[in-house]
Amino acid sequence: MTPTRKAITMSTVPFVVESRGAGVAQDVTVGGEHAHRFAADTYPAFGGADAAPSPLAYTLGALTSCNQISAQLVAKDLGIRLGDFTFRAQGDLDPSVFVTGAEGNANFDTVEVTAQVETDAEGEAFDHFVAELERRCPVTQLFRRSGIAYSSRWEARPLPA
Template sequence: MTVVVNENRNKRARVASATHVAGCRMDLNVRDFAPMAADEPALAGGTDEGPSPLEYVTAGLAACQLVTVTKIADAMGLDYTGLRVDAEADVKFRAAQGAMSPIPRFSAARLVVRMRSPEPPERLARLEELVEERCPVSNLFLDAGIAPEVVWAIETTG
């Protein structure tokens, strides 16, 4: 199965801005959507008024995987329901020089793709292959040396 890519879409930039509110609190702006709050937990010096930037990256990984599964499954004409993706990313802290606090770094990522489908195993295996090579955020992790572990929890129906 071939997925056709519109070459003109490859050149569109994704634009976002972060505006300082107070302390670690910021407003994130993307296109014409209402601002999204971002902050750090109190333990990290914030006021916990929104997800942290690292939590947004983790949520972006889950969302990107879900969109990729949806687009490819629909292009393949797969029958499915109950699609959900759970993501978890481990953060390790590296010592910083001087009085600076430790530097957080992603060290591992795990995804669980949950869905129900009556499709045969061969078609579902093809879906997995295509998603693995096409999810942009998953590939961003991979390019950084962190291969996300992906578990497909497919409940067969019908």
């Protein structure tokens, strides 16, 4: 008889933010055991004062940080060791829909992620690790399923001795 993997049942985890603002600037409070606060604004070309990151910058930051969190969970499951990460995420946006109301898609046209991670995984093991972390990362899946041209390039670097 082949052993079967027991399904883990988890309850839904609510993520809640509450915010207040005027004009295009906003103060956001993240609910939870430890409330966190952050501010959002935008570039002057979009009516802001550039006093805080824009929501679009936060989405790219959410993408890189969620990939790093997902990588930790997947590495634990696969028995892979990880060290430091370096990310670069770029989203290309045609602002004509957003700013002037033109017809089209207000989303990013493309998003490209490059990542370097210190790890003991190599070759096919590293490729499997990346595929699995991107499959399990909620923010990566938001981007992939949105219909934009999404690409990522991951590079394994040796763990320091």
